[in-house]
Amino acid sequence: MRLADLLLYNAKTLQRHGFRTTMLLIAMSIGVMAVNLLTGLGEGARLFVLGEFSFLGKNTLIILPGKKETTGGLPPITGESPRDLTLADARALSRVAGVANIAPLIAGTSQVSFGGRSREAVTIGTNVHFFSIRKLAIKQGRLLPELPDYQADAVCVLGATLRKELFGAQRALGQWVRAGDRRFRVVGILEDTGQSLGMDMSEIMIIPVASAQMLFNQQGLFRIFVEVRSLTTLEQTKQRLLKTLTVQHEGEEDVTIVTQDALLASFDNIIKTMTLAVSGIGAISLVVAGILIMNVMLISVSQRTAEIGLIKALGASNRTVRWLFLAEATTMAVVGGVLGLLLSESLLWLIRSLYPGIPFIAPWWAKVASLSVAVVTAMVFAYLPAQRAAQLAPVEALMSNRGT
Amino acid sequence: MIRITQLCREFILGDQVVHALNNIDLTIADGEYISVMGPSGSGKSTLLNILGLLDLPTRGEYQLNDTNTSTLKEEARATFRRGHIGFVFQAYHLIPRLTAQENIELPLVLSGMPPKERRRKVVDILKRMGLMERAHHLPNQLSGGQRQRVAIGRALIMKPDLLLADEPTGNLDTVSGSEVVNVLESLNQEGITLIVVTHDMELGKRAKRQLRMVDGQIVEDKRLDDPASKQPSATLVASEPVKR
Numbered sequence: 001m002r003l004a005d006l007l008l009y010n011a012k013t014l015q016r017h018g019f020r021t022t023m024l025l026i027a028m029s030i031g032v033m034a035v036n037l038l039t040g041l042g043e044g045a046r047l048f049v050l051g052e053f054s055f056l057g058k059n060t061l062i063i064l065p066g067k068k069e070t071t072g073g074l075p076p077i078t079g080e081s082p083r084d085l086t087l088a089d090a091r092a093l094s095r096v097a098g099v100a101n102i103a104p105l106i107a108g109t110s111q112v113s114f115g116g117r118s119r120e121a122v123t124i125g126t127n128v129h130f131f132s133i134r135k136l137a138i139k140q141g142r143l144l145p146e147l148p149d150y151q152a153d154a155v156c157v158l159g160a161t162l163r164k165e166l167f168g169a170q171r172a173l174g175q176w177v178r179a180g181d182r183r184f185r186v187v188g189i190l191e192d193t194g195q196s197l198g199m200d201m202s203e204i205m206i207i208p209v210a211s212a213q214m215l216f217n218q219q220g221l222f223r224i225f226v227e228v229r230s231l232t233t234l235e236q237t238k239q240r241l242l243k244t245l246t247v248q249h250e251g252e253e254d255v256t257i258v259t260q261d262a263l264l265a266s267f268d269n270i271i272k273t274m275t276l277a278v279s280g281i282g283a284i285s286l287v288v289a290g291i292l293i294m295n296v297m298l299i300s301v302s303q304r305t306a307e308i309g310l311i312k313a314l315g316a317s318n319r320t321v322r323w324l325f326l327a328e329a330t331t332m333a334v335v336g337g338v339l340g341l342l343l344s345e346s347l348l349w350l351i352r353s354l355y356p357g358i359p360f361i362a363p364w365w366a367k368v369a370s371l372s373v374a375v376v377t378a379m380v381f382a383y384l385p386a387q388r389a390a391q392l393a394p395v396e397a398l399m400s401n402r403g404t
Numbered sequence: 405m406i407r408i409t410q411l412c413r414e415f416i417l418g419d420q421v422v423h424a425l426n427n428i429d430l431t432i433a434d435g436e437y438i439s440v441m442g443p444s445g446s447g448k449s450t451l452l453n454i455l456g457l458l459d460l461p462t463r464g465e466y467q468l469n470d471t472n473t474s475t476l477k478e479e480a481r482a483t484f485r486r487g488h489i490g491f492v493f494q495a496y497h498l499i500p501r502l503t504a505q506e507n508i509e510l511p512l513v514l515s516g517m518p519p520k521e522r523r524r525k526v527v528d529i530l531k532r533m534g535l536m537e538r539a540h541h542l543p544n545q546l547s548g549g550q551r552q553r554v555a556i557g558r559a560l561i562m563k564p565d566l567l568l569a570d571e572p573t574g575n576l577d578t579v580s581g582s583e584v585v586n587v588l589e590s591l592n593q594e595g596i597t598l599i600v601v602t603h604d605m606e607l608g609k610r611a612k613r614q615l616r617m618v619d620g621q622i623v624e625d626k627r628l629d630d631p632a633s634k635q636p637s638a639t640l641v642a643s644e645p646v647k648r
Contacts, residue, residue, distance in 0.1 A: 005513045016501045310497045313458055314511045314558070315486020317479045395458040398497065 028336025034282035035370035042275025044360030084220025098237035125212020141188035290377035297385035309397025329382030411464030426620035439611035490559030494571035549580025
């Protein structure tokens, strides 16, 4: 039988059983849509998080207090360590060969007020290198002054939102704001860069690290950011940093050094695994659709027994009959699958227009995979009914019911 | 040319063996017009199915045009059916979603003939069956006689040597019935071997050779041109003991 004739013959069958065909197409398209949509959402989330984490340059190392014993996974967010990272450590690190810049970091929250307005804000104590390492730009004014790290200064840089909330339409530069029991003069306003890593940089206050030590009455550093001179010597520099800190900490290796890549890789892994898991759940609906196809095909075979007998009497071989039914299932899988793809693509488009910041795009392999899984499932599940049809004895089939 | 020797067909119903055909011997020459009559359950339809390669005998040989069909595989039998045998059924067995023309075209479609060649042949048959005006009607828009003519057209389109008709007028009134019979007989006059299975004495009597079956055996084989009807040898052969 010629392929075109086969398709036409099947098209007429499917058209005659319009309701059944529609239901199957819906089931199939939901399956394909689920896989494509979920993969798209997962990929979007992954790319979003990766983007969020690459606020640091590739040549940045992060030093955390406390030793993480196991390899892989995330370092502890708040390191519990008997020995703090100190400014002395930071100073020692800045002398290590291959280090370009060092930014110590103390973080906390404080009550920031100006005039009658008051607000709780994340306050970061650091130095001028922090801005280049975190890629923060200044909209007005200037950065923190270049001071030795141990020297405090009553100046601050405000995030754009925080500035607006405290000062409204008023000019903020040069004004004094109160934070806790201290006062800081506003020297700069940050460019609004939006959220990054769950921390809204437009709502923070940045002050010199020594001032933060006094404000929070705390010597230990939360993090030290290290910018290395060259990517190629990243690993050597990391080892040298570790050695220096071990010496500083009386021979005990009680810090964790993380590279941006390691951080990204572990996030990447987690989200990829999640995406796969979720798409796998979506694929279950494809299998369900496959089973549905099998059941409907079995019904179809028993309803069309007389027809099968007839076309066998007219000279169709077992193979032709088998192909007829397999092709019917495949046609439905392809049409349903393409519908599902169109549906999921338009949904993703809708979601993208609602959340423009996140790249919800299903990767090409998800489309190929969902469609081919749909077709293969349909063929596998339709094989049994098709085989049953093919093996009907023509005489019994003809006698089974006397149709038109 | 058909030669059947020692043909048996047994069905197993529950734990009983039913001998639908019991040691049949039969020779049919090309171009014969044969009717097969007999009470229900006498094995008429079973014989027809085996002759049409729709069913397989339990034992015995069936030789069709010098081919021993017992050894043919299913694929080969399908090809044989397609090329040599046409069927006409009591219930027409048209496919309801296809038009008259498409139903007639179906064997050609199944054989993989290109559409251009098909068109010409189908138009010939439609003209011949007087169905040109009805070509694009669905079966349920046709009368019984027209439906049966579509079915005959479908049987004819592959130019078979053997036409098997199972109660072709069973569902028809007298007028359309005789119309259908005329078509079948005119085909026989053109040289097609015609075998008609029927309950209808009137119809059966028109055939030049009349077989009567009882209990799976041919009990009478009467030729019109040979007034002295003779008993076939089949009745003389004692039925074999039941084998399980």
